[in-house]
Amino acid sequence: MLRKFLLAGVTALVINVVPAQAHGPIFSPGPETLYKDGVESHLEYHRSEKGDETENELAWAIGYGITEDWLISAELPYVRIKEDGNDNDGIGNIALETKYRFWRRDALGKQDSVSGFAKAILDTAKDTSDPALSSGANDLVLGLAYGQESLIWQRWASIRYRFNGDSDAGIERGNRIFADAAIGWRSEIPQYYKPDLLWMVELNTEYTQRSEQNNISLADTGGTEIFLSPGMIWAYRNFAVKSGVQLPVYNNLNGNQSTSDYRAKFALEMNF
Amino acid sequence: MHRLILIITLVVFSGSAYAGEKEHLMQVHGAVCPACAYGLEKKFMNIDGVKGFDVDFESGVVSVCTDENIEFEEEELVTLFKQSGYTYKGEEIRDTCTVPEKT
Numbered sequence: 001m002l003r004k005f006l007l008a009g010v011t012a013l014v015i016n017v018v019p020a021q022a023h024g025p026i027f028s029p030g031p032e033t034l035y036k037d038g039v040e041s042h043l044e045y046h047r048s049e050k051g052d053e054t055e056n057e058l059a060w061a062i063g064y065g066i067t068e069d070w071l072i073s074a075e076l077p078y079v080r081i082k083e084d085g086n087d088n089d090g091i092g093n094i095a096l097e098t099k100y101r102f103w104r105r106d107a108l109g110k111q112d113s114v115s116g117f118a119k120a121i122l123d124t125a126k127d128t129s130d131p132a133l134s135s136g137a138n139d140l141v142l143g144l145a146y147g148q149e150s151l152i153w154q155r156w157a158s159i160r161y162r163f164n165g166d167s168d169a170g171i172e173r174g175n176r177i178f179a180d181a182a183i184g185w186r187s188e189i190p191q192y193y194k195p196d197l198l199w200m201v202e203l204n205t206e207y208t209q210r211s212e213q214n215n216i217s218l219a220d221t222g223g224t225e226i227f228l229s230p231g232m233i234w235a236y237r238n239f240a241v242k243s244g245v246q247l248p249v250y251n252n253l254n255g256n257q258s259t260s261d262y263r264a265k266f267a268l269e270m271n272f
Numbered sequence: 273m274h275r276l277i278l279i280i281t282l283v284v285f286s287g288s289a290y291a292g293e294k295e296h297l298m299q300v301h302g303a304v305c306p307a308c309a310y311g312l313e314k315k316f317m318n319i320d321g322v323k324g325f326d327v328d329f330e331s332g333v334v335s336v337c338t339d340e341n342i343e344f345e346e347e348e349l350v351t352l353f354k355q356s357g358y359t360y361k362g363e364e365i366r367d368t369c370t371v372p373e374k375t
C-alpha cells in the first residue's frame with residue numbers, strides 16, 4: 001500500500017501542462033505569457049510507462065492574460081493509471097498557476113525574457129482506490145524560466161522546486177527539483193500566413209529527495225532521472241500542435257524503484 | 273493601343289491595392305514567430321476601419337491596411353504593441369495597401 005502512494009506521488013504529479021507555450025518548450029516551462037486579455041485553450045494527452053505501471057492523462061488547461069506580462073491558468077486532468085494488472089481512472093489533481101514575466105528585452109527579430117511562476121496542485125483526485133490517482137496532498141511548485149527567441153534559433157532554461165505535501169498515509173514525500181534546458185530550431189524565417197514548424201530538443205533533469213515516515217527515510221524513494229526529449233511544434237497563427245517524447249538517458253534512483261521507460265506528449269493549443 | 277493594353281493590364285493585376293485605403297508600416301522589436309504575433313493581429317483587427325494585417329519578421333515590419341481616414345496616435349500604438357508583448361519603434365504611411373484583406 002505504501003508503495004502505491006509513493007508511486008502516485010512520483011507519476012501522476014510530474015506532468016507539466018503550462019498554457020501560453022505555443023512557442024515555448026514542450027516538457028518544461030518557458031517564460032512566455034499571453035497578450036493582454038488573451039485567452040488560451042490547451043488540450044493535452046500524456047502517456048508514460050515505468051516498469052509495470054502505465055499512466056494516461058488527458059488534460060485541459062485554460063489561461064488568461066491579465067496583462068501582457070501576467071498570466072493565470074487552470075488545469076483539469078483526467079487520469080488513468082494501470083499498475084500490477086489493476087487500473088483506475090478519474091479526475092486528477094486540479095492545478096492553478098500564475099506566471100509573471102518580470103524582465104524582457106526586445107530587439108529586431110529577437111526577444112529575451114525571464115518569468116517567475118507558481119503552481120498549486122490541489123488534492124482533488126481520488127486517492128483511496130488502488131492504484132491511487134493522487135498521493136493525497138497539496139503540492140506547490142515555484143520556478144524561474146528564461147528564454148531567448150530569435151527567427152531561427154530558440155534557447156530556454158528553467159528551474160523548478162516542488163514542495164510536496166505530506167500524504168494521507170503520513171508520508172513526508174520528498175521535495176523535487178527540476179532543471180531544464182531546451183533548444184529550438186526552424187529551417188527558415190517564419191511568415192505570418194504560412195505554417196511555422198519548429199524542431200526542439202530538451203534536456204530534463206529531475207531530482208527527488210527521499211521520502212520519510214516517522215522521521216525515517218524510506219529506502220525505495222528519491223533519486224535522479226535525466227531525459228533527452230526531442231519534439232516539434234507546428235503552428236499556424238493562433239493554432240499550434242505540439243508533440244514530443246521524453247527518453248531516459250540517465251537514472252540513479254535509490255533502492256528498488258522502476259525507472260522510466262518513456263513519456264510522450266501530444267497537445268493542441270489555440271489562442272483567442 | 274499599346275498604352276490602352278498597358279493600362280488595362282495594370283488595373284487587372286493591381287487587385288491587392290485597394291482604393292480609398294492606406295497602409296501603416298510599423299517597426300516592431302521582439303516579434304519572432306506567427307503564434308506569438310497573433311495578439312497584435314487580434315488587437316488591430318478589433319479596430320474599426322482596419323482591413324488587413326501582416327508581419328514581416330525579418331524586417332520587423334507590421335503592416336496594417338486601413339480606411340483612408342484612419343490615423344493612429346503614437347501613444348495608442350505604443351500601448352497596443354506593449355499589451356501584445358512587443359516594443360513599438362515607429363510608423364510610416366503608404367498610399368496603397370499590399371497586405372491580405374480580411375473578409
